[in-house]
Amino acid sequence: MxxxxxxxxxxxxxxxxxxxxxxxxxxxxxxxxxxxxxxxxxxxxxxxxxxxxxxxxxxxxxxxxxxxxxxxxxxxxxxxxxxxxxxxxxxxxxxAWQDPHWLVHCGDAAAFIGEVGHAELARHPDALDGLRTELRLSGWHDEGQLETFLTNLGVGATAMLFRCTECGAHLAYADAS
Known part of the structure; x- marks a missing residue:
């Protein structure tokens, strides 16, 4: 049982x-x-x-x-x-490799889905686009390097995937050693 x-x-x-x-x-x-x-x-x-x-x-x-x-x-x-x-x-x-943290959307904590690489993250374009924007705001200015980093998620770095408990949007942040 x-x-x-x-x-x-x-x-x-x-x-x-x-x-x-x-x-x-x-x-x-x-x-x-x-x-x-x-x-x-x-x-x-x-x-x-x-x-x-x-x-x-x-x-x-x-x-x-x-x-x-x-x-x-x-x-x-x-x-x-x-x-x-x-x-x-x-x-x-x-x-997580770095200090894990929770994401918030629509005034509520999001639901943690799991650690993902690029292939799974690409199935959630809202999360991939949000991560791309977050990385640009944190100092990534070379678009080629940014895209290389994102397409190599799962090798040396991953993304932590979340889903909004209110609207269902997907969110992510990068985690690297």
């Missing part, structure tokens, strides 16, 4: 993104072996021995007990305190 994982509005498929994996490990919060364990970052000043199950993330007990967050608030400007709490303390984060 399979067990249904908790639902996460802002991270709809944490197994596909690699944030959860099947495991016999015991959760550091509830002490149960639920069959699943969290694999990404948790930010706290406390010493935590072990990882968390999806249920202790979803109900907020892991973040409360260990006074920590699964995602930094960076990038979540303009969202309500409830949304900020939901994303940082009740939503599994994701792994």
């Amino acid at each position: 399979s067990v249904d994982l908790p639902s996460f509005r802002y991270h709809p498929d944490p197994v596909a993104s690699g944030s959860f994996r099947a495991s016999t490990e015991v959760c550091a919060c509830c002490g149960r072996a639920t069959g699943w364990i969290y694999t990404a970052s948790f930010y706290t000043a406390q010493d935590v021995s072990g990882r968390f199950c999806p249920w202790c993330i979803a109900d907020g007990s892991a973040a409360a007990r260990f006074e920590g967050e699964f995602t930094d608030a960076y990038g979540l400007d303009g969202v309500s305190a409830e949304i900020l709490e939901q994303v940082t303390r009740r939503t599994p984060g994701f792994s």
Whole structure:
């Protein structure tokens, strides 16, 4: 019999993104072996021995007990305190080369879809165009170098793909080592 994982509005498929994996490990919060364990970052000043199950993330007990967050608030400007709490303390984060951060669209946090290369990003032209614009604003002035960078996403650099929970638009930011 399979067990249904908790639902996460802002991270709809944490197994596909690699944030959860099947495991016999015991959760550091509830002490149960639920069959699943969290694999990404948790930010706290406390010493935590072990990882968390999806249920202790979803109900907020892991973040409360260990006074920590699964995602930094960076990038979540303009969202309500409830949304900020939901994303940082009740939503599994994701792994990235640089500090992972959440994107916002339509006044709400976007849903993290996953780490993608150019081929998958190109299937979402709105995200590719938005990333191209963001990179130009951050200092990319040579169009040839910019396009080379974008077409080589997946080799040394990737894109973090999100979907707006309100309008469905796709968004992305580049992540490189």
